[in-house]
Amino acid sequence: MSELRILAVSEGPTADDWRHVHNVIIPADALSADEVRERIGRNRLHVAYRGDTLVGCTTVRPGAVATVIVRVLAQYRRQGIGRQLHAMALAEARALDAERVETIVWASNVDGLRFAAAHGYAEEVDRYLPDGEDVPYITLRRA
Template identity: 50%
Template structure:
């Protein structure tokens, strides 16, 4: 596997970094398109990263800090289709999981579009089990919430 260049994207990030993160998100999750303002707001409250291989954008990740009585954090690792199957998703996921644990998470969850078969297989291979399946009001898209077992 090619070594990844990982860049943290925070609330002070410039438009170029925010747009790169937005591009990956919107490409992989077309059912929930984010604006630049949406990403800027997410970057201020979540831990976001961009991943590059040989100078080319290949993916991103999100860690939503733990919340609630059970300290549940949400993690997501996204890799553009042309770069899958090379271990990059596993690397991003491991970084996200480590960050969630550093932030005090005791429970780890993720959310995947039902139509994202690669993402669902990835989550299940990494120990996640389905906890909910739902549609948002007026949206025909099915979403699947998963929780890390054990």
């Protein structure tokens, strides 16, 4: 199996790939190219490839309370990619002086809820239901 390549997102193809993974996994909050550009300024975004194949992406929102989100396309799950991406993103949040780390999971992502629990995100700190939607976003804090 080829090694995972993790690239920082800047304008161009990496931004398009990050947006693709985000929007496939969170269709209820699909982002435009402009919205992704704005996030590049605010957050640390990465994309992951196995060989040349796009497999996932990450978001780190820096701060004393940092947010770390890992996304792996469904066909590449359960092979340890999420674990590797999470380790990288958590290290980055810590290097940016995070005192606490949280994640946000769209409640329909059952794999995501399990993964977050298995990686120590045990405490629910917020639950947000956008207007007109049925499925909340759950913020979980890492112990």
